[in-house]
Amino acid sequence: MLPVSPIWYGREKSIMDIFVPIQLNRIAIEKNGSRRNTEQTVDTYNDMFYKDNTLSDRVSIQGDPGMGKTTFLAKLVLDWCDSDSKEPEPSSKFSDVETLQRFRFLFHIQLRDAVGQSKVSDMIKTQIIDEIFFNENQQVEAYDLLGSIMERETCLVTMDGLNEWTDQTKGNPIPKLYSLSRQCIVLTTSRPWKMADKRIRDSEIGTLIEAVGITDTEQLTQNMLRSLTEDDQVSYNEFMAYVEERNLNHFMASPWMLTLLVNLWVDKTFLSGSLCEINKVMIYTLLNKELPNEGSTEPISSENDVFEHHTEICNALARVAFNYTFGPDKSLVLSKNELLRPEMLSKKQLEIAIKSGVLNERHCISAASCKSHVLFVHETIQEFFAASHIAYLSEEKNTDVFSERNYNVLEISQVIIYLSGLKYWNCLKYYVIQV
Numbered sequence: 001m002l003p004v005s006p007i008w009y010g011r012e013k014s015i016m017d018i019f020v021p022i023q024l025n026r027i028a029i030e031k032n033g034s035r036r037n038t039e040q041t042v043d044t045y046n047d048m049f050y051k052d053n054t055l056s057d058r059v060s061i062q063g064d065p066g067m068g069k070t071t072f073l074a075k076l077v078l079d080w081c082d083s084d085s086k087e088p089e090p091s092s093k094f095s096d097v098e099t100l101q102r103f104r105f106l107f108h109i110q111l112r113d114a115v116g117q118s119k120v121s122d123m124i125k126t127q128i129i130d131e132i133f134f135n136e137n138q139q140v141e142a143y144d145l146l147g148s149i150m151e152r153e154t155c156l157v158t159m160d161g162l163n164e165w166t167d168q169t170k171g172n173p174i175p176k177l178y179s180l181s182r183q184c185i186v187l188t189t190s191r192p193w194k195m196a197d198k199r200i201r202d203s204e205i206g207t208l209i210e211a212v213g214i215t216d217t218e219q220l221t222q223n224m225l226r227s228l229t230e231d232d233q234v235s236y237n238e239f240m241a242y243v244e245e246r247n248l249n250h251f252m253a254s255p256w257m258l259t260l261l262v263n264l265w266v267d268k269t270f271l272s273g274s275l276c277e278i279n280k281v282m283i284y285t286l287l288n289k290e291l292p293n294e295g296s297t298e299p300i301s302s303e304n305d306v307f308e309h310h311t312e313i314c315n316a317l318a319r320v321a322f323n324y325t326f327g328p329d330k331s332l333v334l335s336k337n338e339l340l341r342p343e344m345l346s347k348k349q350l351e352i353a354i355k356s357g358v359l360n361e362r363h364c365i366s367a368a369s370c371k372s373h374v375l376f377v378h379e380t381i382q383e384f385f386a387a388s389h390i391a392y393l394s395e396e397k398n399t400d401v402f403s404e405r406n407y408n409v410l411e412i413s414q415v416i417i418y419l420s421g422l423k424y425w426n427c428l429k430y431y432v433i434q435v
Contacts, residue, residue: 001013001014001015002014002015002018002019002071002074004018004224004227004228004259004263005228005259005263006259006260006263006282006286006357006377006378007263007264007267007282007285007286007357008263008357011227011228013227015071015074015075015078016078017223017226017227018220018223018224018227019071019075019223020214020215020216020219020220020223020255021072021092021093021094021214021215021216022063022067022068022069022072022211022212022213022214022215022255023041023211023212023213023214023215024041024042024043024048024061024209024210024211024212025037025038025039025040025041025042025209025210025212026038026040026041026042026047026207026208026209027062027208027209027210028208029202029205029208033202035208037210042209043093043094044093044094044095044096044099045076045079045094045096045097045099045100046096046099048187048207048209049099049185049187049207050099051207055185056185056206056207057182057184057185057186057206058185058186058188058203058204058205058206058207059185059186059187059188059206059207059209060162060187060188060189060190060195060205060206060207060208060209061187061188061189061190061209061210061211062189062190062191062192062194062195062208062209062210062211063189063191063192063210063211063212064191064192064211064254065191065254065256065378065379065380065383065414066254066255066256066257066378066380067211067212067213067254067255067256068211068214068254068255068256069160069161069189069190069211070160070161070189071255072189072211073108073158073160073187073189075094076094076100076158076187077106077108077158079094079097079100080097080100080103080106080156082097083097083098083100083101084101093215100156102154103154103155103156103185104149104153104154104155105149105153105154105155105156106155106156106157106158107124107128107155107156107157107158108128108158108160109123109124109127109157109158109159109160110127110160110161111123111159111160111161111162111164111165111175112160112161112164112165112331112332112333112375113126113127113333113373114126114127114165114175115165115166115331115333116168117175118167118168118172118175118176119175119176120157120159120175120176120177120186121143121146121147121150123175124146124157125139125143125146129142129143129146150184152183153183153184154183154184154185155183155184155185156184156185156186156187157184157185157186157187158186158187158188159175159186159187159188159189160188160189161189161190161332162174162188162189162190162194162195163190163191163193163194163411164332164379166330166331173194173197173199173200174188174200174204186206191410192210192410193408193410193411193413194411195208196410197408212253213253213254214252214253214254214255214258217252217253217258218236220255220258221236221239221240221252221258221262222236224258224259224262224263225239225262225266228262228263228266229266235266239262239265242265242270243261246270246271246272246273247273248261248271248273251275251278256378256380257278260278260282261278264278264281264282264285267285269281269285274421275417275418275421276384276418276421276422279380279381279384279418280307282381283310283314283358283381283384284309284310286356286357286358286377287309287310287313287314287352287356287358288310289355289356289357290352290355290356291310291313291352291356307388312349313349313352313353314385314388315389315392316344316345316346316349317345317349317353317358317359317385318385318386318388318389318392319343319344319389320334320339320344320345320385321376321382321383321384321385321386321388321389322385322386322389322390323344324382325382325383325386325412325415326386326401326412332375332376332379332382333373333374333375334373334374334375335373335374336350336361336372336373336374339374350374354374357377358376358377358381359374359375359376359377360374360375360376360377361373361374362374362375380414383414383415383418384418386415387415387416387418387419387422388418388422390415390419391419391422
């Protein structure tokens, strides 16, 4: 199932009812290490995994935030599960499910959930084996079998969100693939800045592909409206007139932004066209469900007034986002115990943030323990909160944020974009000059 609303938690549809393929272009890695967009589209699984009839052992998909990389992997996993019974439409993209039948096993890993782990086999144990088997002896047997499978069988390992993963030792740019044979293919998704890490060898990237946008924005819009309204065709015409009038077309290439725009429009929340405004309105809409008396029906008057309403909880969430985006313990997956420290969130604030949907809570149950993790509704929302925290700091502290650590400018590019939208240029002067 796929969530169709970041505003109303629990609204979801079958991914087959919502999914629209994203456009994927092949990127050439030159001998000197430079990257060139060949404008060659990748429309089939065969194009993705084979080159000159030879199976590639490494495939990497890079793309900006919200471009649908995670959803694409979810669809691929479902296609693999249904590959024996599915009857694809011959004209549709990635309809060659017979290509996926060549993989005897598929292991799907969320790298954001692999905090502190460096070996792929350990990630599979934690995220798959421990979730399936609650008996410790069964877990040990399954883990032993995993080694044999990955040595002998043709497997596909999909790893989502390389940019969301960091090794505890800070020494490995990618997870270790010790137990993988040449028959084991690895498909990784990431933001582009991570693929530019000089520590990652070209052979570890393999075939490089870029996600550049939705192939059919009209179809995705209609799919979303069909899930949220009664008359999708009338709604589509009205929605597109609204998009044209407000000059919001440039947001439509991103599945995340398109989904957000449709949901806000259905909720009768109208926008002027600012990226920062879209994020603020979404946050206010979510929090208004739990704190209606502290909200406002008046339009947000100034880009500089980041949090006009729900100020206390928003500032607390901004502090949390900043600490986990720029701090030494950078992570997208947050521990509830850590969040309840005095300098983070109060118990009530955490409860409201989870109930409203600004934060999502996930429970990881195994034979050994039951852990609860929390994460922002989307990675870009965490980055927006982090930018909001920086925007409120003094100019001196702003300079310290960017000068104390040697940040990769591409890694924090989304935060910088938000800061520029919040009209806090002074905090960027030192950093931009240094870069």
